[in-house]
Amino acid sequence: MILKKITQTQLLVLTTLFLLLFDNYSFFSGLVKVYPLKENFWFVLSLGIVLYSATLLFLALITNRWLIKPILILVVLISSMTNYFMNTYHVVIDDSMIRNAMQTDIKESMDLLSLKQLAYFLILGVFPSWLIYKTDLEKRPFKAEFKAKLKTIAFALLIIAISVAVFNKGYASFVREHKPLRFTANPLYWIYATGKYINKTFNNGKVVVRPIGVDATIPKNTERKPELVIMVVGEAARADHFSLNGYQRETNPLLQEDDIVNFSNVSSCGTSTAASVPCMFSFYGRDNFSYKRGIDTENVLDVLKHTKDVAILWRDNNSDSKGVALRVNYEWYKYPNKNTICDSGECRDEGMLVGLDDFIKKNSGKNILIVLHQMGNHGPAYYKRYPKNFEKFKPVCKTNQLEECTQQEITNAYDNAILYMDYFLDKVIHFLKKYDASYDTAMIYMADHGESLGEDGVYLHGLPYFMAPKAQTHVGALMWFGQGMKKRIDVEALKAKSNRAYSHDNLFDTLLGIFHVQTSVYNKKMDILSDVDQ
Numbered sequence: 001m002i003l004k005k006i007t008q009t010q011l012l013v014l015t016t017l018f019l020l021l022f023d024n025y026s027f028f029s030g031l032v033k034v035y036p037l038k039e040n041f042w043f044v045l046s047l048g049i050v051l052y053s054a055t056l057l058f059l060a061l062i063t064n065r066w067l068i069k070p071i072l073i074l075v076v077l078i079s080s081m082t083n084y085f086m087n088t089y090h091v092v093i094d095d096s097m098i099r100n101a102m103q104t105d106i107k108e109s110m111d112l113l114s115l116k117q118l119a120y121f122l123i124l125g126v127f128p129s130w131l132i133y134k135t136d137l138e139k140r141p142f143k144a145e146f147k148a149k150l151k152t153i154a155f156a157l158l159i160i161a162i163s164v165a166v167f168n169k170g171y172a173s174f175v176r177e178h179k180p181l182r183f184t185a186n187p188l189y190w191i192y193a194t195g196k197y198i199n200k201t202f203n204n205g206k207v208v209v210r211p212i213g214v215d216a217t218i219p220k221n222t223e224r225k226p227e228l229v230i231m232v233v234g235e236a237a238r239a240d241h242f243s244l245n246g247y248q249r250e251t252n253p254l255l256q257e258d259d260i261v262n263f264s265n266v267s268s269c270g271t272s273t274a275a276s277v278p279c280m281f282s283f284y285g286r287d288n289f290s291y292k293r294g295i296d297t298e299n300v301l302d303v304l305k306h307t308k309d310v311a312i313l314w315r316d317n318n319s320d321s322k323g324v325a326l327r328v329n330y331e332w333y334k335y336p337n338k339n340t341i342c343d344s345g346e347c348r349d350e351g352m353l354v355g356l357d358d359f360i361k362k363n364s365g366k367n368i369l370i371v372l373h374q375m376g377n378h379g380p381a382y383y384k385r386y387p388k389n390f391e392k393f394k395p396v397c398k399t400n401q402l403e404e405c406t407q408q409e410i411t412n413a414y415d416n417a418i419l420y421m422d423y424f425l426d427k428v429i430h431f432l433k434k435y436d437a438s439y440d441t442a443m444i445y446m447a448d449h450g451e452s453l454g455e456d457g458v459y460l461h462g463l464p465y466f467m468a469p470k471a472q473t474h475v476g477a478l479m480w481f482g483q484g485m486k487k488r489i490d491v492e493a494l495k496a497k498s499n500r501a502y503s504h505d506n507l508f509d510t511l512l513g514i515f516h517v518q519t520s521v522y523n524k525k526m527d528i529l530s531d532v533d534q
Contacts, residue, residue, distance in 0.1 A: 005136050005137075005138055006135060006136075006137065006138065007137065007138050007140065007148065008063070008065060008068055008137060008138075008145060008148070008149075009060075009148045009149070009151075009152050011068065011072070011132070011135060011137065012056060012059050012060055012063065012068070012072075012152065013056065013152075015059070015072050015075075015076065015128075015132065016052055016055045016056040016059060017052065018076070018128055019055060019075070019076070019079055019186065019187060020048065020051060020052045020055065022083075022124055023079045023080065023082075023083040023124060023186045023187070024051070024083075024184075024185070024186050025083065025086075025087055026083070026086040026087055026090070026184040026186070027051070027181065027184040027185050027186065028044075028048070030180070030181050030184055031044055031047060031181060032044060034178055034181065035170075040170075042167075043167050043170045046163045046166065046167050046170075047163075047174070049159060049163055050159070050160050050163045050164070051185055051188070053155075053156040053157075053159040053160050053163075054156070054160060054188060055187065055188055056152065056156050057152075057153060057156035057157065057160075058188065058191070059071070059072070059075070060149055060152045060153050060156070061153065065137070065139075065145060068137075069132055069133060069135075069137075072129075072132050073129040073132050073133060075187050075191075076124075076125055076128050076129050076132065077121070077125040077126070077129055078187065078190065079124075079125075079186050079187040079190070080120050080121050080123075080124035080125030081117075081120065081121060081125070082186055082187070082190045083120060083124060083186055084116070084117050084120040084121070086184055086186070088116070088117075088401070088402075088403060088459075089380070089402070089458075089459040089460050090457050090458045090459060091458075091459070091460060091462050091463065092180070092183040092184070092462070092463055092464060092467075093183075093189065093190040093193055094183060094189075094193045094196075094464055095193045095194075095196040095197040095200065096270065096271075096272055096274065096275050096462065096464070097193070097272065097462045098190075098193055098194060098197045099197055099201070099272075099274045099275070099291070100272040100273060100274040100275070100462060102197075103273075103274050103319055103320065103322060104319050105319045105320075105334065107334065108319055108378065111378075111379075111380065111381040111384070111400055112380065112400055113400070114399070114400055114401050116401055179467075180464075180467045183464070200290075200291045200292060201291070207295055207296050208296060209295075209296055209297065209298060210296055210297045210298065211298055211302070211306075212283055212297060212298045212302070212303060212521050213283075213298070213302070213303030213306055213517075213519045213520070213521040213522075214306050215306075215519050215520055216303050216304070216306040216307045216512075216517050216518070216519035216521075217307055217309075217517070217518050217519070218307045218309045218310070218367065218515060218516050218517055218518070219516060219518065221516075224440070224488075225438065225439055225440050225484055226365060226366060226367045226368070226438075226439055226440070227367045227368070227439060227440045227441075227442070227485075227514065227515055228360065228367075228368045228370075228432065228435050228439035228440070228441045228442075229367075229368070229369050229370070229441070229442045229443070229444065229511075229514060229515070230369075230370045230371075230372060230428055230431075230432060230442075230443045230444075231369060231370070231371045231372070231443075231444045231445075231446075231511070232371075232372045232374060232424075232425060232428060232443065232444070232445040232446075233277065233280075233318075233371060233372070233373045233374060233446065233447075233448060234374050234376050234377075234421065234445060234446065234447030234448060234475070234476060235273065235318055235373075235374045235375060235376030235377055235378050235447065235448060236376055236377040236378055236379060236447070236448070236449060236450065236451040236461060237376055237377050237418065237421060237447035237450070237451075237475060237476040238447075238450035238451050238471050238472070238474060238475065238476070239264065239265075239266065239447075239450070239474045239475055239476045239477075240470075240471070240474065241411075241414065241415060241418050242262070242418065242476050243256065244256065244260075244262040244264070244476075244478065245262070245264045245476075249393065249415055251415050251418040251419050251422060252418075252422045253419075253422065254422050254423060254425075254426035255422050255425055255426060255478065258426060258429050258480060259480070259491075260429075260478045260479065260480045261478060261479045261480070261481075261491060261494050261495050261498050262477075262478045262498060263477040263478060263479075263498050263499075263502055263528075264498065264499050265474075265499055265500060265501045265502065266446065266474070266475050266476075266477040266502045266503060266504075267473050267474060267475070267501070267502075267503040267504070268280075268447070268448065268449045268450065268472075268473050268474075268475045268503070268504055269285075269286045269289065269503070269504035269505070270286075270448075270449060270465065271449050271450075271461050271462050271463055271464075271465055271468045271472045271473060272448075272449060272461055272462040273318065273319070273322060273448050273449070274322055275449075276448040276449050276504065277321065277322040277324060277373075277448050278291075278294035278295075278299070278322050278323055278324055279294065279504060280446065280448065280504035280507050280508075281299040281300050281301060281324045281507065281508065282294055282297070282299050282300075282508065283297060283298075283299065283300070283508055283521055284297070285505040285508075286503065286504065286505055294323060295323055298327075299324055299508075300507070300508045300511050300512065301314075301324060301325065301327070301328050301369075301371075302327055302328075303512060303517065303519060303521060304369060304511065304512070304515060304517065305327065305328060306519075307515075307517055309366060309367055310366065310367045310368070310369055310515060311329075311359075311362075311363035311366045311367070311368045311369070312328040312329060312368075312369050312370075312371075313328070313329045313330075313331070313356075313359050313368075313369075313370045313371070314328055314329065314330045314331070314370075314371040314373065315331045315332075315333050315352040315356075315370070315371070315372050315373070316330070316331070316332050316333060316334065316373040317333045317334055317339065317347060317348075317349050317351070317352055317372075317373060317374055317375045318334070318373045318374065318375055318376075318378070319334075320332070321373060325371070329359075333347065333351055333352045334347055334375075335347060338351075339351035339352070339354075340354050341354065343387060344384070344388075345384075346375075346384050346385070347375075348375075348387065348424075349372070349374045349375055349376065349420075349421075349424045350423075350424050350427055352372045353372075353427060353428065353431055356370060356431070360435065367515055368439075369511070369515070372428070374421070374424070376417070376421055376447070377414060377417040377418065377421065377451060379402075379414075379451060379459070379460050379461075380400040380401075380402050380459065380460060381399075381400045382396075382397070382410070382413035382414045382416070382417050383396050383397060383398045383413045383416075385416075385417035385420065386416050386417050386419065386420035387420065390416050390417075390419050390420045390423065391416050392415075392416060392419055393411075393412035393413075393415045393416055393419075394412060395409055395412065396409055396412045396413040396416065397409040397410045397412070397413045398413075402454060402459050403454075403459075407453065407454040407455075410453050410454055411453055414451070414453055425443070425445055425478075428443050429443055429480050432480075432482055433482065435482075436482045436483050436484060439482070439484065440482060440484035440485045440488075441481070441482030441484065441485060442479065442480065442481050442482060442485050442514060443479065443480040444479050444507075444510070444511075444514075445476070445477060445478050445479070446475065446476075446477045446504070446507060447475035447476045447477065448475070449461050449472055449473065449475060450470075450471050450472045450473060450474055450475050451471060451472065452469060452471050452472055453471070455469065455471060456469070477502070479494075488533060489529060489532055489533055490532040490533075491532075493531075493532040494528075494529070494532045497532075502528060505526060506526050506527070506528050508526070509522055509523050509524070509525075509526040509527040509530075510526075510527050510528045510529055512527070513527035513528075513529050513530055513533065514529060
């Protein structure tokens, strides 16, 4: 039944109640795990009342007679979707996740669409929004509405104050020890995260990129061949699913025979592509990196470019370079107009190798860095990430609704994608071997982040770093060296230290070191190859 002739305050009260009761399953399910109802019924009830009051307070502050319906409809629609993603994949909608979503292309977004998502949107989003739209609001004088709003705000503040005072010890514990729970408060947290994203992205004035490493040079050495290095940026490849790292399944059969150096203890800079990729190429390292610093400071590709002796090409089979390749040659290989190896609507990573010979020929005599950004193990549709002849582990999960599959089916699909990645990296190595006579060749592989496959009910990636499981931060990484490179790099010494703790922070200086770049921004201690380079 469509509500008729209610006040703005009544509409706020009813909408807030709907949001509390129908869009906060993740919050309350997590809450009762930490505070079992049998011992904490009144405190849990108090938290529900405080969440309701805080939401009502916020909505009362941002609405007026002209904006109340549009704002409430927008909040209800978005909350239905955040509810879906939190309930289905157990992700957190923070500013990093919002950035990741904003930088995801339509094709990747399509992988997330499902009938269940549509049901959430229609039942918890569109239907209540239609009711809000059709509701006839009483047109009261401004003074009456203003008084009513003040009463609403005062009432909400009073309820919050009383609840906190009565259960002060419980709230102190909640705030201090259970921060992850607050991330699931819907809609308050996604609204806060959106504000934080907007502030970081749009409220920093005109972006002026600060140059670094402008003093970079590569000393001439007539006895040394130019270098050809391919850097592969992996996608969602967790280290513990590499047989190179002791995984019980043979997911790296080809790399096992390629005389690679495997780094078994590498930590990512973030838990999403949008966070990790800019950070891993950055000068700052994870502890000092921020989105603003990422966009207003040059990265290692710029430093290499400053030498005027390294030709750089970035090829992308993912959404984009996340701002890293803005000032170097960039080619997008996500669609058949560029990528010649596509099947079942999916363009394969190996397609990025086609035509690279032309780029190398064009830059003959120069050092060359080629970055290949993989589609890799991008979820949740892992079964799409490999050609059918790589479906070794069966049965596989063939839906993006991961909760409908067994964990074994999800793992099977994911491991098949790792198996295809193994094939791709082996193909990169064989591509480089063709140039051993004229170049010192090398391949560096490093994944951007890991992936949760349903452990503890968590799927995909993107959790805040402090609460992310190791599955999202422990990433695959390895190197391969051609014959010329092996003459100056002690591969056995490198293998001996390959189990040390490294991170994305090491990539900046390792890329400079492998090209012999001399610059004030180079830190030898962070270069993985520094003490094995002869």
